[in-house]
Amino acid sequence: MWLSPNTSRKHHNFPRGLCSPSHLILLFLPLPFQLQVQKMVLSTTTGFAIVIMGVSGSGKSTVAKSLANAIGCKFIEADDFHPPSNKEKMKSGVPLSDSDRFPWLELLRSTIKENIEHGHNITLSCSALLKKYREILRSADCDYKPGNYTQCKVKFLCLEAPVEVLMERMKRRSEQGSISCLPACYNPNWICYSLNRMKR
Numbered sequence: 001m002w003l004s005p006n007t008s009r010k011h012h013n014f015p016r017g018l019c020s021p022s023h024l025i026l027l028f029l030p031l032p033f034q035l036q037v038q039k040m041v042l043s044t045t046t047g048f049a050i051v052i053m054g055v056s057g058s059g060k061s062t063v064a065k066s067l068a069n070a071i072g073c074k075f076i077e078a079d080d081f082h083p084p085s086n087k088e089k090m091k092s093g094v095p096l097s098d099s100d101r102f103p104w105l106e107l108l109r110s111t112i113k114e115n116i117e118h119g120h121n122i123t124l125s126c127s128a129l130l131k132k133y134r135e136i137l138r139s140a141d142c143d144y145k146p147g148n149y150t151q152c153k154v155k156f157l158c159l160e161a162p163v164e165v166l167m168e169r170m171k172r173r174s175e176q177g178s179i180s181c182l183p184a185c186y187n188p189n190w191i192c193y194s195l196n197r198m199k200r
């Protein structure tokens with residue numbers, strides 16, 4: 001399920017009580033996603049995870065945090081789970097390799113698994129740019145059969161933003177000294193490549 005922030009959305013029926021200002025974010029989600037969030041909120045027995053994914057600066061943390069706040073669930077920032085060696089690489093602008101990413105994704109999988117198995121809902125901000133990374137996170141649901149996205153308790157929402165917006169945000173972020181994957185993010189071709197090649 002892919003969301004572009006500029007796409008217009010219709011307002012839909014949320015359970016009573018989901019109508020304070022902090023819930024406004026829900027109205028900006030695509031309808032199938034709104035329904036998923038309703039299911040999440042109404043379920044008392046099953047935990048769900050919503051992964052807000054996309055490239056650096058696409059707004060993952062902002063949206064995942066607001067969504068968690070709106071529906072009263074836990075927000076998890078995937079960047080907090082990187083080992084110091086990955087953080088060091090990202091700080092120096094060295095892109096991570098898959099062998100850097102796999103242990104990190106496996107740790108995230110265990111965290112998602114633990115939460116959904118205890119019936120807790122979570123939102124997670126994580127780049128998850130390749131299908132193989134998303135499949136690792138989906139496998140946190142022990143009932144997940146590869147390709148059965150509808151039943152999977154781990155849902156993905158991909159944020160997109162125009163390249164100029166991403167560049168501006170990354171520039172601002174680097175000026176503020178935060179960690180980011182600068183060389184990759186400063187290359188517009190890389191950004192387009194990631195966005196265009198993303199499949200479920």
Ligand SMILES: Nc1ncnc2c1ncn2[C@@H]1O[C@H](COP(=O)(O)OP(=O)(O)O)[C@@H](O)[C@H]1O
Pocket residue numbers: 005054055056057058059060061062063125169
């Ligand atoms: N919808 C939005 N409109 C305007 N600014 C936004 C929006 N979403 C995020 N931002 C800003 O963009 C920057 C990057 O957002 P962030 O959530 O950290 O992105 P990511 O987690 O994908 O790297 C932050 O300064 C944030 O305030």
Ligand SMILES: O=C(O)[C@H](O)[C@@H](O)[C@H](O)[C@H](O)COP(=O)(O)O
Pocket residue numbers: 054055056057060078079090095096101126127128129179180181
């Ligand atoms: O929000 C961000 O700035 C990025 O998404 C970033 O923090 C990400 O977690 C790392 O770059 C590792 O992930 P990838 O190299 O797999 O994107």
